[in-house]
Amino acid sequence: DAGVIQSPRHEVTEMGQEVTLRCKPISGHNSLFWYRQTMMRGLELLIYFNNNVPIDDSGMPEDRFSAKMPNASFSTLKIQPSEPRDSAVYFCASSRGSRGNEQFFGPGTRLTVL
Amino acid sequence: KQEVTQIPAALSVPEGENLVLNCSFTDSAIYNLQWFRQDPGKGLTSLLLIQSSQREQTSGRLNASLDKSSGRSTLYIAASQPGDSATYLCAVCSMDTGRRALTFGSGTRLQVQP
Numbered sequence: 001d002a003g004v005i006q007s008p009r010h011e012v013t014e015m016g017q018e019v020t021l022r023c024k025p026i027s028g029h030n031s032l033f034w035y036r037q038t039m040m041r042g043l044e045l046l047i048y049f050n051n052n053v054p055i056d057d058s059g060m061p062e063d064r065f066s067a068k069m070p071n072a073s074f075s076t077l078k079i080q081p082s083e084p085r086d087s088a089v090y091f092c093a094s095s096r097g098s099r100g101n102e103q104f105f106g107p108g109t110r111l112t113v114l
Numbered sequence: 115k116q117e118v119t120q121i122p123a124a125l126s127v128p129e130g131e132n133l134v135l136n137c138s139f140t141d142s143a144i145y146n147l148q149w150f151r152q153d154p155g156k157g158l159t160s161l162l163l164i165q166s167s168q169r170e171q172t173s174g175r176l177n178a179s180l181d182k183s184s185g186r187s188t189l190y191i192a193a194s195q196p197g198d199s200a201t202y203l204c205a206v207c208s209m210d211t212g213r214r215a216l217t218f219g220s221g222t223r224l225q226v227q228p
Contacts, residue, residue, distance in 0.1 A: 033215050043203070045215040056215065091157065102148065103216060105158040 002026075004106035006092050012112045018080040021109045024073055025094030033093040033103065034067055034077050043091070049075065082113045116141045116208045120219035127194055128227050135189040135222045137204030142182050145207040148216065149178050149189050152201045161202075162189070194226045 005024040013019055025032050034046040045059040049069045057067070064083070069075040079086055089108045095101040117140045127133050137147070146165045150158040162171045162178040164187070170179040177190040191198060201223045205216035 043218040
C-alpha cells in the first residue's frame with residue numbers, strides 16, 4: 001500500500017496567487033481529513049469528508065479556503081488568494097470508517113507564501 | 115471544546131533510559147486516543163491507537179495506557195535509543211457531534227543522547 005499521497009511536497013508562491021494542494025487517500029478508506037500545522041497553533045483540523053461529502057468544515061479559516069472531494073481517491077485544498085499567514089505544513093489523512101479508526105497521515109505539503 | 119495537553123514539552127535522556135510521556139485531555143467522551151511520532155520536517159507516523167474501551171496497547175518497546183475517566187494517557191518507552199529522538203504527539207478523537215477528527219496536543223520533543 002502506497003499510503004496517503006500528497007502533492008506537491010513543497011510550494012513557494014507569492015501573495016495573491018492561487019494554491020492547490022492535492023491528496024490521494026489510502027484505497028478503501030472513506031474518511032479524509034485536511035489538517036494544518038504551524039508553530040503557533042500546532043496541528044488543527046481544517047475539514048473532514050466522509051464518503052466524499054464534507055461533514056465538518058468548521059476549521060476552514062476563511063472563504064479564501066475551499067476543499068473538494070470529487071471521488072473516493074482524490075481531494076484538493078485550494079487557497080485563493082494566498083496570504084503570507086497561510087504559510088504552514090498542510091497534512092492530509094485518511095481512515096477506514098469514521099469513528100474510532102486509526103488515521104494515517106500523508107507526508108504533508110510545506111507551503112510558503114512570500 | 116476538547117483540549118489536549120502534553121507534558122513535558124521537551125525531554126532529554128541518556129540512551130538506555132526508560133521514559134514516560136504524559137498526555138491529558140479535558141473531555142472524557144472520546145472514541146480513541148492515538149500516539150504519533152513526527153521527525154523534523156516529516157509527516158506523522160502512527161505509533162499506537164487505544165480505543166476508549168481499552169486500558170493499554172503495546173508495540174515493541176512502546177506501551178501506551180489510557181485512563182479515560184481521569185482524562186490521561188501515558189506513553190512508556192523502554193530502553194530508549196538515539197533513533198527514538200523525535201516529537202511525540204498525542205491526539206484524541208472526541209464524540210462531539212459531527213466531529214470525527216483528531217484534537218492534537220502540542221507534543222513532547224524527545225532527544226535521546228548516545
